[in-house]
Amino acid sequence: MTPDVLVIGGGNAALCAALMAREAGASVLLLESAPRAWRGGNSGHTRNLRCMHDAPQDVLVEAYPEEEYWQDLLKVTGGLTNEHLARLVIRASSNCRDWMRSHGVHFQPPLSGALHVARTNAFFMGGGKALVNAYYRSAEKLGVQIRYEAPVDRIEIDNGRFIAAHCTVNGQPERITARACVLAAGGFESNREWLREAWGQNERGEWPADNFLIRGTAYNRGVLLKHLLDDHGADRIGDPTQAHMVAIDARAPLYDGGICTRIDCVSLGVVVNREGERFYDEGEDFWPKRYAIWGRLVAQQPGQIGYSIIDSKAIGRFMPPVFPGVKADSLPELAQKLGLPVDTFMRTLDTYNAACRVGQFDHTALDDCHTEGVTPAKTHWARPIDTGPFYGYALKPGVTFTYLGLHTDDTAAVRFHNQPSSNLFVAGEMMAGNVLGKGYTAGVGMSIGTAFGRIAGTNAAQAALASQQPPALTDKSPEAIKNGANHAIA
Structure with a gap:
């Protein structure tokens, strides 16, 4: 039997979509490309959700x-x-936490020093x-069918x-x-060939992408994103070189280093390139609002390295x-x-120290701690x-x-030639570029994924249930859904 809603992806946005679709009465099948042990994509590396609130909660x-x-968002994106x-x-973001709690998510006050x-x-x-x-526990309890190690490489679309x-x-x-279908399969950050194509070769003859590390999952290769854009002509949004890109420890692993590889002392000192020279204002703003620009800044330096x-x-x-x-x-x-030229390094540090x-x-x-008479300036700390x-x-x-994604609207529908699909929706990293043209502020990625995952799941369920002639199941209980979906995908 055909499931009402197919969710492609296994992270926060996909799970929010699956749960909302199931709560709306739809049968749901979720396909996760990773093995069970690596399920969840980049969401497993997150820590928090940025939340609007008008009083303490x-x-x-x-x-906030x-x-x-x-x-805050306008500033970090530069209006994009x-x-x-x-x-x-x-x-x-102001009203999702009770729903999250209903599915087993618990919250805690931040630890000391948490940005x-x-x-x-x-x-x-x-x-x-x-x-x-x-x-995942909640989805299984509700009868959402989940299949691991099930990568999707293409989809069939007829007139949108x-x-x-x-x-x-x-x-x-x-x-x-x-x-109906929800696409929530992530960006293309672990696709080295696509990163190389996007960033190209710089004036020094380097291929910057060759020196990038991937903080998150090795499974976000952008296969479906490229397929939708290139083969189906889906409307796109965003710059393929723009991404949530952080300056991390150069000793970090190629994949899945996560939060612990980030270097958070940038605003308290100076950063130099391999030639021993400063190249940006380290004290421009609070670290949660600026940490995600530093990866791109380092990517533009010789050898894509900084100190x-x-x-x-x-x-x-x-x-x-x-x-x-x-x-x-x-x-x-x-x-x-550190292997830096001592004379240039000392000239840089002496000049900076004298300018403080x-x-x-x-x-x-x-x-009010700032520099005078030095370029770049350091405006705080x-x-x-x-x-x-x-x-x-x-x-x-x-x-x-990455921020290149599918153009959407407030219904989360995928658009083709500026026309929204009636049963294909998108959430998470595959559409984050609609909100994040560049830059980042801590926790907003989870806010985007949660908001659009819930919208996409709800609308996918409505589209699926409205199309049933006759309804696929008269009994929409979790047990009936589970039994029926088992037959559908056996």
Whole structure:
């Protein structure tokens, strides 16, 4: 028997879609390309959800009203965002947590030093992996059918309407039909060839993408995204070089390093390239609003590498990374250990130190410690790096997810020639570029995935149930759905 709704993907957005579709009375089949042990995509590496709230709410302190949230998003994207869809996400973030709790997600106050986001972000107890596991447990209990190691490589579409998906199960091709479909299969960040094509070759003859590390899953290769864009002419949005790209420890693994590989001391020191020169304002804004630009900044430097330099005054003021930094008793010794040109490095540090105008240092506020007469300036938290021992961290670009995606609207429908599909919807990273043209602010990816996953699931269920002639099942109980879907995919 044909399931009402097919969900392609296995992360937060896909699970939200599957749960909402099932709650709306639809039978649901979810296809996850990864093995069960690696299910959940990038969502397993998340920690929190950015939430609008007009007053204190359980784990959220003070208030974070819609307009402030919107201004934060507007600033980090530089205006490359759809305000209507962005505000939809913002408003949805204010009322989703009770629903999340109903599916087993628990929240906790942020730990000490968690990026100053106690006011803006709700942290998952147990992190993203616990959230993913809770959603899968709830989906199974409700009768959502789940198949692992079932990558979908193409779908059939007729005049903008979804017909069937083609996947591989146990090495065998399989065609699965459904009355409606939700695409939530992620971006293309783990597709090295596509990254290479997008970034091309720079003026130094380098292929920057060759030096990128992938913070998240190895399974987001963008196969369906490319298929929809190239083979079906789906409307696209976003720049293929734009991504949630963070400066991470250069010693991080190629895939799945996650949050612990991030280097969070950038705003408390200086960053130099392999030539020993600074290249951007390290104190431009609070770290949660700027950390996701630094991967791109490092990607533009020679060899796609940078070095975060701090002294002992910074210790204890940032979340410590998983790997210890390179330590030295003097700055020339640190330069030597990092393999940097000592003379240029010392000229850079001496110039910076002399330019510091130290006022009332406060790493929790936009303080008045700044530089004068040096380019680039450091606008906040500028203090001389003069107190040993000194520490250095080599940085590489860490790609979390890409922003090129499918153009959609507030119904989450996939669009073809500016016309919305009647039964094909999209959520999560595959459409995040509608809200994130560039830049990032902590927790907003989960806000987008949750909002659009729920919208896509609801609308897919409505489209599927409206199309049934006669209805596929008269008994829509979880047990009846489960038994029927078992026959459908046996």
